[in-house]
Amino acid sequence: MEETGNKDISRKRKIIIGMDGSRHAEEALTWYKDNLHEPGDFLILVHTPEYKHLITIPVMTSDAALMSRIVDEEQHVTKERMTQFQTLLDHQGIQGSVKQMGGDPGHQLIEVAVQEGADFIITGNRGLGTLRRTFLGSVSDYVVHHSPVPVIVCRLPHAHH
Numbered sequence: 419m420e421e422t423g424n425k426d427i428s429r430k431r432k433i434i435i436g437m438d439g440s441r442h443a444e445e446a447l448t449w450y451k452d453n454l455h456e457p458g459d460f461l462i463l464v465h466t467p468e469y470k471h472l473i474t475i476p477v478m479t480s481d482a483a484l485m486s487r488i489v490d491e492e493q494h495v496t497k498e499r500m501t502q503f504q505t506l507l508d509h510q511g512i513q514g515s516v517k518q519m520g521g522d523p524g525h526q527l528i529e530v531a532v533q534e535g536a537d538f539i540i541t542g543n544r545g546l547g548t549l550r551r552t553f554l555g556s557v558s559d560y561v562v563h564h565s566p567v568p569v570i571v572c573r574l575p576h577a578h579h
Contacts, residue, residue, distance in 0.1 A: 430458045434531045434539045436523060436557060437463045437516075439499050442542030444506075446572040450540050451510055454570075461514030463503045464530050466523040467496040524560030531567055538568040 435450060437443045450461070496518065503516045519526035531539050541558045558571045 430460050431456065431537045432534050433459060433461050434527055434534065434536045435461060435463050436527050436539070436541040436561075437465045437499075437503050438523070438542075439465075439502075440542065442572070442574055444542075445574050446540050446542040446570075447506065447510075449572045451512065455512065459513065461507060461512050462530060462534055462536070463507065463514065463516045464519055464523075464527055465496070465499060465503060465516065466519045466521065466526045467492065467499075522560075524557045524564070527557070527561050528565050531565065536567055538570060539565055540570045540572060543571050543573045 433450065433454075435443070435447055437447070447463075500516050500518055507514045507516070517530060519530065527539055527541065530536070539561055541561055543556075543558045558569075562569050562571065
């Protein structure tokens with residue numbers, strides 16, 4: 419017997435959200451929960467650590483102990499973030515997982531979306547100024563222009579002064 423006009427409620431949507439630990443990323447997750455979440459959705463939070471402290475070390479440092487300590491600290495922070503992201507999903511009652519990826523965040527969001535057969539990607543927008551965005555690029559701009567699936571870019575509401 420064929421059903422017509424009924425949505426297939428057994429189909430799970432896969433949604434990718436980029437998580438970098440910023441308020442912008444958490445707002446994107448909250449926006450998803452408040453506006454798009456459907457029972458059965460499976461969320462994949464993608465975290466691509468930036469290892470900011472490694473960037474500040476002189477390239478040719480001879481202090482191996484310093485390098486090792488900084489790498490260990492960055493890995494510890496990343497592990498804590500991954501746990502926080504999973505806890506965030508669990509507390510909001512959202513089915514999902516957290517993936518850590520290495521490399522360019524925009525490219526990795528698209529890579530995971532393709533690998534997982536995602537229905538769409540949600541990313542926050544840090545609101546970089548025009549000059550910074552020109553030189554540094556923007557993860558959300560990259561994803562919007564290269565994604566094979568629809569992309570939602572969430573902006574933080576502007577604070578009124």
